[in-house]
Amino acid sequence: MLLYHPWLEGFKEYFTAHLSWLRENGFKSIPIERLMQYLKGEEVLVPQKPIVITFDDGTIENFTIAYPLLKKNGFTGTVFAPTAHEYIKTSGTDWWKKVDSEGILKIEGHSHTHALTFVSDQVEDFYIGKKQNLEPYIRGIDRRLGAPIFGLGYELVSKRFIPRKKLMDMCVDYVNGKGGGAFFEREDWKGELFRIVSNYEGDRGRYETEGEKRKRIEEELKLSKKSIEETIGHREKVKFFAYPFGAYDADLMEYLKHAGYIGAFTTSPGGNRKGEDPFLIKRMMILEENSFGGLSDILKEY
Numbered sequence: 377m378l379l380y381h382p383w384l385e386g387f388k389e390y391f392t393a394h395l396s397w398l399r400e401n402g403f404k405s406i407p408i409e410r411l412m413q414y415l416k417g418e419e420v421l422v423p424q425k426p427i428v429i430t431f432d433d434g435t436i437e438n439f440t441i442a443y444p445l446l447k448k449n450g451f452t453g454t455v456f457a458p459t460a461h462e463y464i465k466t467s468g469t470d471w472w473k474k475v476d477s478e479g480i481l482k483i484e485g486h487s488h489t490h491a492l493t494f495v496s497d498q499v500e501d502f503y504i505g506k507k508q509n510l511e512p513y514i515r516g517i518d519r520r521l522g523a524p525i526f527g528l529g530y531e532l533v534s535k536r537f538i539p540r541k542k543l544m545d546m547c548v549d550y551v552n553g554k555g556g557g558a559f560f561e562r563e564d565w566k567g568e569l570f571r572i573v574s575n576y577e578g579d580r581g582r583y584e585t586e587g588e589k590r591k592r593i594e595e596e597l598k599l600s601k602k603s604i605e606e607t608i609g610h611r612e613k614v615k616f617f618a619y620p621f622g623a624y625d626a627d628l629m630e631y632l633k634h635a636g637y638i639g640a641f642t643t644s645p646g647g648n649r650k651g652e653d654p655f656l657i658k659r660m661m662i663l664e665e666n667s668f669g670g671l672s673d674i675l676k677e678y
Contacts, residue, residue, distance in 0.1 A: 496537055
């Protein structure tokens with residue numbers, strides 16, 4: 377089970393080499409539905425050297441690079457794609473139906489926003505209007521200059537912290553009064569804002585209740601599923617999910633089942649055996665630093 381991120385630098389070169397090696401060494405790709413049958417212990421035919429190829433994040437490189445290479449080499453794969461505007465505005469979704477209908481790439485769930493969220497009342501940074509403050513996308517961020525950025529955690533496994541507007545406004549007003557964007561050219565601009573935060577004696581905010589958390593996450597999962605199904609429009613329901621950032625817990629697994637998913641993929645390395653939990657499917661993540669050495673050493677461990 378392999379996991380790629382096609383937007384990584386050098387992906388085309390090492391993915392081309394990997395597919396050639398897999399083909400030359402007799403590997404055959406199998407769909408994730410067949411893997412699920414195998415895990416459940418059902419009688420299912422699999423090739424002597426089966427391989428499952430997956431891609432996370434749904435970027436356009438899945439279509440422009442991975443798709444034609446898979447097609448050329450006789451392999452298939454699965455793309456786990458977020459569905460929020462922040463992710464699809466540059467990659468689009470027009471290609472989803474094409475690759476899915478051809479059976480080369482299936483589109484499955486990777487949450488709607490694939491986000492981080494505030495999980496602590498401790499301020500760790502401030503919004504300065506530049507891209508690094510939005511990588512990855514932070515759900516609930518205040519995009520006014522100087523707005524505090526609180527401690528972050530993974531959206532689907534965390535109880536969200538909801539800041540009070542008063543503290544946010546104080547920091548924003550201070551930056552506006554000191555020249556707006558020019559304020560960040562000061563040597564100790566961050567220290568000035570942290571002093572405002574430390575001197576603030578009011579209520580910084582609240583944590584969502586367990587009920588609010590569950591409702592938020594279930595809506596996130598259902599929206600992701602619905603968005604893909606409506607875009608693809610020609611096959612059975614979305615059934616599989618890849619955990620954003622590889623983060624999961626027992627609650628998330630329960631929510632996935634309730635939303636109609638039948639299996640989920642982690643970023644934990646290792647092989648997958650009959651009888652193992654279908655919501656804890658392991659994948660070997662291929663990164664640039666482990667890519668050019670080939671797959672033989674990676675696969676022989678599992």
